[in-house]
Amino acid sequence: MGLSTSARNCYAYPLGDLSKEYFVEMMILDGCFLLELFRRVYFNEVGKDDPVFNVSCMREHDDPVFNVSCMQEHLYHDLLLLENQLPWSVLECLNNLTANSPGQRGAFLTLLVLNFFKQSEADLLMLNINLTPQYEILHILDLVRAAIVDGYNPETSNEPVENQQTKRELKLPQRIPNATTLSKAGIKFKKIQKEGECIMNIKFEKGVFKIPVLGIDERTGPLFRNLIAFEQCHRRPRHKITSYAVLMDNLIDSKEDVDFLCDKGILTNWLNPEDAAQFFNKLYNDTTVMGYNYSGLSEKVHDYYKTKWHKFMGILRRDYFSTPWAIISSITALILLALTLLQTLYTIPWPELIFVNFLQY
Numbered sequence: 001m002g003l004s005t006s007a008r009n010c011y012a013y014p015l016g017d018l019s020k021e022y023f024v025e026m027m028i029l030d031g032c033f034l035l036e037l038f039r040r041v042y043f044n045e046v047g048k049d050d051p052v053f054n055v056s057c058m059r060e061h062d063d064p065v066f067n068v069s070c071m072q073e074h075l076y077h078d079l080l081l082l083e084n085q086l087p088w089s090v091l092e093c094l095n096n097l098t099a100n101s102p103g104q105r106g107a108f109l110t111l112l113v114l115n116f117f118k119q120s121e122a123d124l125l126m127l128n129i130n131l132t133p134q135y136e137i138l139h140i141l142d143l144v145r146a147a148i149v150d151g152y153n154p155e156t157s158n159e160p161v162e163n164q165q166t167k168r169e170l171k172l173p174q175r176i177p178n179a180t181t182l183s184k185a186g187i188k189f190k191k192i193q194k195e196g197e198c199i200m201n202i203k204f205e206k207g208v209f210k211i212p213v214l215g216i217d218e219r220t221g222p223l224f225r226n227l228i229a230f231e232q233c234h235r236r237p238r239h240k241i242t243s244y245a246v247l248m249d250n251l252i253d254s255k256e257d258v259d260f261l262c263d264k265g266i267l268t269n270w271l272n273p274e275d276a277a278q279f280f281n282k283l284y285n286d287t288t289v290m291g292y293n294y295s296g297l298s299e300k301v302h303d304y305y306k307t308k309w310h311k312f313m314g315i316l317r318r319d320y321f322s323t324p325w326a327i328i329s330s331i332t333a334l335i336l337l338a339l340t341l342l343q344t345l346y347t348i349p350w351p352e353l354i355f356v357n358f359l360q361y
Helices: 003-008 020-045 071-079 088-098 108-116 121-126 140-149 161-170 179-184 220-233 240-251 255-263 273-281 295-306 308-320 324-347 350-360
Strands: 188-192 203-205 208-212 214-216 267-269
Touching (some): 003 088, 088 108, 108 140, 121 267, 203 295, 240 273, 240 295
Parallel strands (some): 188 208
Antiparallel strands (some): 203 208
16 A cells, blocks of 8 residues: 555545545645744754754745744644644655655654644643654644653552453543632642653542643643544544543632642643633533543542541631641630630639538538
8 A cells, every 4th residue: 555545544534536646746745844844943943953954944034934923823723733634654754755864764753743842831841852652653633642641650559450441431530629629628739840740640649639730821722622632533542631631620610720720830821810710611522531541539539528527627727727827826826725724723612612512412
């Protein structure tokens, strides 16, 4: 099977109305444009110290892509649309044919593409640009998804993996209270400090949520929606991004939850807090979740939240030990109460009281 035939088979709808010559020309034009775009970004911002620096990729003063305001942002959005994807095999073939040296073939293409998509601080927090794909990449969106979920370590138990998977698929995701409600019940939230940590490695241990930092800006919504759409329509990927979206929607109901997680350093938000909350609330509408990745975590959170002692201790910490002044006031009140009790005990005529009671009998 030739590359042209395999590329045609990648599309869901028949392309019978397109001649072979026109289809090949379209693939070459689109592929060469993408490679030129990725190379100009890389060699102008990252690769100037590359020993095989590509002089032909230097930007010109009248470059219509890099000299027009917001053009890169529009390209970022369009290149991640699921319906706009170019087969990875086409892009890889064109890159190998036009590379300046052997070092710019093969895995170097992955670096070129991911370097283009780290345009903001939010992207840097999510993408592992040094990714080595563990499976055959289908297209650019598939590569970006692989760079986000790389390093994900789901929680395990003593059950066989088959049993865990069956249980997750048989029941709907269990919803947990939002972040501010959980905080009032005594649950703590901490950000994971480890650099390059996969955003999906969320843990809940001994009443503490440990969550990697997530950056949110105007690109994050379209990116996640296309990733979720890809997971919904393709048979290979598990619903990892969809599971993450469901859990974050549980934790974030309103702008108060956004502000709370921002104060904890878990969210880095460049949007209005209300817009950020709406982003999570509408992220996975009209989707299904097969194999919810956080079912075990949700059960542990529910068990902890339902325990009355944990709620009591949470109220105690929040109302009486939340600030230094509250702690001082609480300790002062306890001391005064203890002194009052002692004074009362010392003023009671214990011998006379006992003698009177004895005479009454």
